Amino acid sequence: MLDLNQRVVLDRAGFAALLQALADDGHALVGPTVGDGAIVLDAIAGIDDLPRGVGDDQAPGHYRLRDRGDAALFGYAVSPHAWKRELLPPRVPLVQIRRSATGLAIEAAPAPTRKVAFIGVRGCELAAIAIQDRVLATGAHPDADYAARRAQSFILAVHCGSPAGTCFCVSMETGPRARGAFDLAATELLDGEHRFVIEIGSDAGRAILARVASRTATTDDVTAATAVTDHAATQMGRAMPTAGLRDLLMANLEHPRWQHVADRCLGCANCTMSCPTCFCTSVEDTTDLSGDVATRTRRWDSCFTADFAYVHGGSARPSLRARYRQWMTHKLATWHDQFDSSGCVGCGRCITWCPVGIDLTEEVAAIRAAPAPRSHADG
Amino acid sequence: MATSLPVAANAYALEPMTIARASRDLDDVFTFEFDVPGGFAFRPGQFNMLYVHGVGEVPISISGDPATPQRLVHTIRAVGTVTRVMDKLKAGDVLGVRGPYGAAWPLDELRGKDVLVMTGGLGLAPLRPAILHLLAHRGDYGRITILYGARSPADILYRDELARWRGRFDCRVEAIVDRAGRDWYGPIGVVTRLLDGLPLDPDDGVLLCGPEIMMRFAVRALDERGVPRTNIWVSLERSMKCGVGLCGHCQLGGSFVCKDGPVYRFDRIAPALQVREL
Numbered sequence: 109m110l111d112l113n114q115r116v117v118l119d120r121a122g123f124a125a126l127l128q129a130l131a132d133d134g135h136a137l138v139g140p141t142v143g144d145g146a147i148v149l150d151a152i153a154g155i156d157d158l159p160r161g162v163g164d165d166q167a168p169g170h171y172r173l174r175d176r177g178d179a180a181l182f183g184y185a186v187s188p189h190a191w192k193r194e195l196l197p198p199r200v201p202l203v204q205i206r207r208s209a210t211g212l213a214i215e216a217a218p219a220p221t222r223k224v225a226f227i228g229v230r231g232c233e234l235a236a237i238a239i240q241d242r243v244l245a246t247g248a249h250p251d252a253d254y255a256a257r258r259a260q261s262f263i264l265a266v267h268c269g270s271p272a273g274t275c276f277c278v279s280m281e282t283g284p285r286a287r288g289a290f291d292l293a294a295t296e297l298l299d300g301e302h303r304f305v306i307e308i309g310s311d312a313g314r315a316i317l318a319r320v321a322s323r324t325a326t327t328d329d330v331t332a333a334t335a336v337t338d339h340a341a342t343q344m345g346r347a348m349p350t351a352g353l354r355d356l357l358m359a360n361l362e363h364p365r366w367q368h369v370a371d372r373c374l375g376c377a378n379c380t381m382s383c384p385t386c387f388c389t390s391v392e393d394t395t396d397l398s399g400d401v402a403t404r405t406r407r408w409d410s411c412f413t414a415d416f417a418y419v420h421g422g423s424a425r426p427s428l429r430a431r432y433r434q435w436m437t438h439k440l441a442t443w444h445d446q447f448d449s450s451g452c453v454g455c456g457r458c459i460t461w462c463p464v465g466i467d468l469t470e471e472v473a474a475i476r477a478a479p480a481p482r483s484h485a486d487g
Numbered sequence: 488m489a490t491s492l493p494v495a496a497n498a499y500a501l502e503p504m505t506i507a508r509a510s511r512d513l514d515d516v517f518t519f520e521f522d523v524p525g526g527f528a529f530r531p532g533q534f535n536m537l538y539v540h541g542v543g544e545v546p547i548s549i550s551g552d553p554a555t556p557q558r559l560v561h562t563i564r565a566v567g568t569v570t571r572v573m574d575k576l577k578a579g580d581v582l583g584v585r586g587p588y589g590a591a592w593p594l595d596e597l598r599g600k601d602v603l604v605m606t607g608g609l610g611l612a613p614l615r616p617a618i619l620h621l622l623a624h625r626g627d628y629g630r631i632t633i634l635y636g637a638r639s640p641a642d643i644l645y646r647d648e649l650a651r652w653r654g655r656f657d658c659r660v661e662a663i664v665d666r667a668g669r670d671w672y673g674p675i676g677v678v679t680r681l682l683d684g685l686p687l688d689p690d691d692g693v694l695l696c697g698p699e700i701m702m703r704f705a706v707r708a709l710d711e712r713g714v715p716r717t718n719i720w721v722s723l724e725r726s727m728k729c730g731v732g733l734c735g736h737c738q739l740g741g742s743f744v745c746k747d748g749p750v751y752r753f754d755r756i757a758p759a760l761q762v763r764e765l
């Protein structure tokens with residue numbers, strides 16, 4: 109019997125067998141794979157669908173795959189896709205309402221019954237999932253669909269060895285070593301034999317791992333695994349000091365920098381769509397041809413859209429300045445008030461996928477460099 | 488990870504309810520009543536999400552008497568997509584209802600105190616349950632004053648009821664309108680004018696609901712009269728898609744208006760209201 113604190117080593121064939129064991133156990137496998145010039149998160153059949161020797165170059169407004177010239181399966185930083193596509197899908201039916209002579213019949217959408225194994229979750233992403241758990245599944249009125257998907261997910265984390273130019277998980281204390289609630293976590297070792305050092309995080313993880321042939325990790329294996337993430341921690345493309353950040357932003361709600369960023373921002377909402385913690389949704393109504401069957405669908409929304417904050421009399425945030433400020437202060441300041449944590453995990457997606465390369469770490473730095481002497485929020 | 492998250496009920500599931508009585512209050516304002524034999528318990532100030540088949544769902548305050556929860560009452564102004572369709576519904580039509588949601592007026596906390604209710608326009612609708620509670624528990628409170636402002640005499644909501652309250656000897660009711668013809672004998676101006684000459688104690692509790700601009704002026708006037716902001720409560724309106732803290736639409740600074748509000752003690756929400764476009 110494997111011990112929860114035990115580390116074991118799988119070679120490439122062993123890792124393939126682990127994925128197979130998850131599939132045999134009834135999990136749909138979702139993991140990184142190359143598609144459309146990017147590493148996307150999609151259904152995979154097994155190890156052969158993982159990227160092989162593919163890295164990613166990321167910079168503000170820039171993303172490109174590159175050939176690493178090695179056999180790495182997890183040799184990139186993060187996919188443009190966040191795991192929220194699995195847990196909080198872009199569109200999910202909520203309720204169906206059928207009109208008949210006797211009134212309305214309400215049918216709640218059936219809870220999803222699909223066991224999914226998430227392959228290759230990074231530390232920043234694990235932190236993002238924990239944040240969304242907090243927002244969507246632990247309040248007085250949890251989101252049933254999210255909670256059901258979450259309860260059926262198996263998480264195979266892979267510690268990050270290849271941060272990108274837009275990463276700052278070290279600042280946000282979410283990586284590059286995954287901490288928190290994984291079932292299994294792997295470190296991919298490329299020096300010497302291509303192998304994976306596996307940590308066990310749960311009984312479910314232990315049970316799956318017990319089904320594949322592994323050997324106990326040696327001190328050398330464990331040292332090599334630690335070295336991977338220790339080195340990665342020195343490779344952060346960006347940094348965002350967080351000391352006093354909440355108060356800094358709340359004291360600078362009228363800072364001229366908000367207009368400076370609004371002048372560049374297109375309001376395209378790419379940042380919110382790619383962010384792994386952004387959870388805003390809207391509910392859409394559609395009817396069938398007869399008009400009798402109406403479906404209410406939850407879909408992603410964004411605080412950058414013009415009608416997000418519409419009430420009778422107009423939008424509460426007509427200007428892009430106010431919308432960008434809402435987004436960034438929510439991530440970095442008011443999230444603390446609401447959920448006792450930052451809403452940013454430092455994954456860098458919003459920076460990479462902003463078409464004009466707006467970089468929140470740079471915006472924060474600009475405000476830090478010249479904070480306003482006094483703010484309206486104080487008085 | 489197989490988590491310990493609880494299996495949750497669908498937060499968006501709604502209850503079909505048949506409109507038992509529909510009545511017109513003003514040109515563009517109407518009231519629906521639903522009979523709920525089992526009772527629809529709520530606290531004054533809370534709201535429901537009301538759904539029109541195939542059209543959409545909107546947050547609407549509960550306007551009925553908390554002492555008769557068997558009758559659920561909503562007063563609605565037709566302003567847009569959903570409410571205009573509602574305007575055409577009649578008794579026998581069915582709406583989807585879910586709730587009640589949100590924070591309530593601090594009626595327990597105000598016991599033993601003088602209470603001033605200040606409201607404008609449709610703001611009287613969310614305050615009606617609170618007023619009914621105050622009057623039903625008259626002995627629990629000190630002086631009760633209701634100040635109401637409307638655009639014109641024809642825009643006065645719950646006219647008969649206001650007259651009835653005014654006829655009681657144990658509360659003071661004043662109405663004011665922005666503009667009026669010769670047939671109006673009452674005062675003309677904004678609702679804050681009614682504060683002139685009104686006895687006010689810093690210890691009084693104030694319940695405020697109306698357009699945000701009206702609430703701002705009212706708070707300023709109350710500031711001048713020495714009523715601390717810790718004794719003023721307001722009810723706010725924001726865009727709401729879920730009503731239960733999931734969709735993010737209603738955020739105002741660090742607050743979710745749907746679950747932390749819509750009723751706030753003013754000092755707690757004032758910093759957020761002071762920042763334009765927050």
Ligand SMILES: Cc1cc2nc3c(=O)[nH]c(=O)nc-3n(C[C@H](O)[C@H](O)[C@H](O)COP(=O)(O)OP(=O)(O)OC[C@H]3O[C@@H](n4cnc5c(N)ncnc54)[C@H](O)[C@@H]3O)c2cc1C
Nearest residue numbers: 415419420421545546547548563564567568569570724725
């Ligand atoms: C807690 C709470 C309690 C409430 N209680 C009550 C109540 O008791 N009674 C009541 O009548 N109302 C109440 N309201 C307000 C009510 O919810 C709104 O009036 C209602 O949601 C409007 O919905 P609608 O679909 O009819 O209008 P919408 O179509 O949503 O339009 C609302 C307004 O915004 C404008 N608008 C919408 N979208 C756009 C756009 N893209 N561009 C420009 N303008 C736009 C419309 O012209 C209209 O003026 C309450 C609101 C809240 C938050």
Ligand code: SF4
Nearest residue numbers: 383452453455456458
């Ligand atoms: S705000 Fe940007 S860096 Fe932070 S978690 Fe979201 S996408 Fe990642």
Ligand code: SF4
Nearest residue numbers: 373374376377379462
């Ligand atoms: S991705 Fe960039 S341009 Fe688009 S809304 Fe976000 S900050 Fe603005």
Ligand code: FES
Nearest residue numbers: 730732734735745
């Ligand atoms: S209305 Fe959805 S979070 Fe408040």
